[in-house]
Amino acid sequence: MSPFPLEAFLAGLPWTALSVIVVLGVTFAVAVAQGRHSVMDVAWGPGFVAVAAVSFALSAGAGDDARRLLLLVLTGIWGSRLGTHIGRRARGGHEDPRYAALLEGAPGPRNVYALRRVYLPQGTVMFFVSLTVQVGMFSTGPLGALAVAGVLCWLIGFFFEAVGDWQLARFKADPSRRGTVLDTGLWRYTRHPNYFGDAAVWAGLFLIAADSWPGILTVLSPALMIWTLAGKTGKPLTEKAMSGRPGYREYVESTSGFIPRPPRRH
Numbered sequence: 001m002s003p004f005p006l007e008a009f010l011a012g013l014p015w016t017a018l019s020v021i022v023v024l025g026v027t028f029a030v031a032v033a034q035g036r037h038s039v040m041d042v043a044w045g046p047g048f049v050a051v052a053a054v055s056f057a058l059s060a061g062a063g064d065d066a067r068r069l070l071l072l073v074l075t076g077i078w079g080s081r082l083g084t085h086i087g088r089r090a091r092g093g094h095e096d097p098r099y100a101a102l103l104e105g106a107p108g109p110r111n112v113y114a115l116r117r118v119y120l121p122q123g124t125v126m127f128f129v130s131l132t133v134q135v136g137m138f139s140t141g142p143l144g145a146l147a148v149a150g151v152l153c154w155l156i157g158f159f160f161e162a163v164g165d166w167q168l169a170r171f172k173a174d175p176s177r178r179g180t181v182l183d184t185g186l187w188r189y190t191r192h193p194n195y196f197g198d199a200a201v202w203a204g205l206f207l208i209a210a211d212s213w214p215g216i217l218t219v220l221s222p223a224l225m226i227w228t229l230a231g232k233t234g235k236p237l238t239e240k241a242m243s244g245r246p247g248y249r250e251y252v253e254s255t256s257g258f259i260p261r262p263p264r265r266h
Contacts, residue, residue: 002140002141003140004138004139004140004213004214005062005063005138005140008058008059008062008138009059009062009134009135009138011058012054012055012058012059012134012138013134015054015058016051016054016055016058016127016130016134017127019047019050019051019053019054020047020050020051020123020126020127020130021123022050023043023046023047023050024040024043024047024119024122024123026043027039027040027042027043027119028111028114028115028119031114032111035095036094036095036096036099037095037099037103037114037118038090038095038096038098038099039090040099040118040119040122041086041090041096042083042086042087042090043083044082044083044086044122044126045078045079045080045081045082045083045086046079046080046083047079047123047126048075048078048079048126048129048130048133049075049076049079049080049083051126051127051130051133051134052071052072052075052076052079052130052133052137053072053076055071055130055133055134055137055138056068056069056071056072056137058137059137059138062138062140063136063137063138063139063140064139064140064141064142064143064212066142066143067136067137067139067143067147067208067209067211067212068136068137070143070147070151070208071133071136071137071205071208071209072137074151074154074201074204074205074208075133075205077158078154078158078161078201081158081162082161082198085165089169098237099118102117102118103117103118125224125225125228128220128221128224129202129221129222129224129225130221131218131221132202132205132206132209132215132218132221132222133205133209135209135214135215135217135218136205136208136209136212136215136218139209139211139212139213139214139215140212141211141212141213143208143211144211144212145211146207146208146210146211147207147208147211149207150203150204150205150206150207150208150209150210150211151204151208152204153200153201153203153204153207154200154201154204154205154208155204156197156200156204157196157197157198157199157200157201157202157203157204158197158201159197160186160190160193160194160196160197160200160260161193161194161196161197161198161200161201162197163185163186163193164185164186164187164192164193164194164196164197165194167182167184167185167186167187167193168182168187168194179245179246180245180246180247181242181245181246181247181248181251183251183255186260187255188255188263189255189256189260189261189262189263190255190256190257190258190259190260190261191235191239191251191252191255191256191257191258192229192234192235192238192257192258193260195229195230195234195235195238195258196229196258196259196260198225198229198234199222199225199226199229199230199258202221202222202225202226203222203226205222206218206219206221206222230258235257235258239252
């Protein structure tokens with residue numbers, strides 16, 4: 001196995017950082033034009049795709065080709081689907097209440113404040129989480145058993161995220177279900193199949209990168225993503241918004257909060 005091309009990896013970091021800046025810069029321009037900064041959610045997935053594409057180009061001749069292509073394809077599928085899904089859901093809408101509350105009472109120009117409170121933190125998280133993919137692109141050595149486990153983990157995660165989003169979209173489109181709780185399909189086994197799926201996707205990408213040294217050193221990147229989904233902004237904010245809905249307390253008592261499992265019986 002060839003040693004990790006540290007010099008080439010470090011030389012590529014400014015370019016991957018620039019790709020994040022470009023994506024967020026375009027997103028900010030669109031947000032200002034539309035008057036709503038929640039379009040940042042649409043750019044989240046495509047931002048990772050941009051980083052993966054730049055890393056793939058920079059790592060040519062340095063990293064293992066099979067691992068490079070696998071990380072590019074899996075990140076591209078995940079990020080493109082997520083961006084398309086959120087873009088369709090947000091099309092023609094107004095500012096998301098979360099962003100409205102965050103930017104309310106901004107000291108000075110609202111857009112300048114949004115750069116500091118929305119784009120800078122999310123861009124930093126995007127770059128840090130993507131280090132798993134970036135390091136994996138430059139890693140040498142053939143794919144092994146850990147990479148196979150990573151692909152399986154990614155497939156499980158992508159299934160839960162994509163199917164969970166599809167089931168939720170159908171639920172919201174049914175006027176007769178308005179004000180009720182979605183507790184069927186994948187939502188019967190976890191209150192957040194989409195968030196769990198997202199976490200499993202990044203755990204899978206990490207396993208693919210960790211299959212070759214020094215990918216294992218990027219463990220904090222997926223850990224940050226999983227913590228954000230399960231303990232910071234994903235699950236907690238969603239459950240806070242749903243807490244007053246009739247039947248939601250019973251749903252919480254019977255259904256797993258994150259990792260899927262059979263529902264409890266009362």
